[in-house]
């Protein structure tokens with residue numbers, strides 16, 4: 001491997017930013033050279049800027065501690081020193097859309113964890129194992145932005161990652177009516193039990209905006225690139241998803257219970273076979289954060305469990321269990337994915353690795 005690509009993290013002090021800082025320690029392809037945050041943090045060392053708000057299970061990496069945080073609003077200056085940026089910025093959506101576009105227009109690719117650009121038609125929203133072909137829309141986005149190198153790519157919401165991989169694996173059986181309940185960890189809200197004590201022994205049956213994301217984002221992931229329109233057209237087949245999203249007293253790991261109907265009959269053996277033998281270009285390319293086996297199927301009645309299974313494949317794999325026939329729907333199952341690894345910074349990092357492997361992100 002030649003010289004590493006230089007990367008910056010926008011929104012480096014927040015929880016997702018901290019996850020990027022942690023995952024990027026000793027990364028074989030990428031080197032963090034810039035930590036950017038609000039003007040309030042600018043000029044402080046990363047250690048000072050984060051203070052007692054470090055929320056990772058592992059200590060702050062040494063490489064980051066003494067880096068001086070820069071003002072992320074100075075897009076042109078920050079972008080000058082990096083090959084690409086990760087965005088974990090937390091501000092109103094219109095401001096996020098604007099700042100990410102400003103970076104892209106400096107000819108700096110932006111790989112974002114944020115939802116602000118997920119429905120921008122020429123921005124690919126990618127799970128590398130499911131829809132990497134959507135990166136082809138970048139050439140159209142570049143025309144709109146007037147760039148040759150800069151673009152924005154995003155990953156979808158954490159809540160969809162526990163069931164959308166199974167729907168992808170079962171595509172040939174035409175899943176069409178899907179009822180999902182998600183049981184979402186508190187880290188999805190950027191919290192720990194220390195800063196959200198009301199969640200100890202509690203359930204909150206509301207997560208703002210989450211049900212719309214859970215129902216609609218899989219349709220964009222299953223969509224296709226329309227080259228004439230220069231955009232991603234969401235899947236317009238019979239797939240319909242309805243959901244309820246619930247916050248539960250778990251630190252990491254979003255569980256989903258799912259009922260579904262298929263257009264074509266399938267046996268249990270066929271369904272399990274398609275899960276465990278799911279292959280993808282991401283695994284073939286040997287990306288550093290691509291799981292070797294994307295989906296595991298657990299046969300025990302009491303799995304997947306957060307405590308036992310959330311770290312499957314370093315938190316980048318998906319665990320499915322309890323697949324059984326249902327008396328109203330065709331089938332039901334339970335899925336589990338790590339929300340801050342597979343579902344957030346890890347998913348964005350794997351997108352960046354794939355973008356590099358496919359030649360979309362290069363050295364400036």
Ligand SMILES: N[C@@H](CC=O)C(=O)O
Pocket residue numbers: 157158159184185187188189207210339340343344
């Ligand atoms: N919006 C999600 C974020 C994913 O982890 C949530 O609140 O859980």
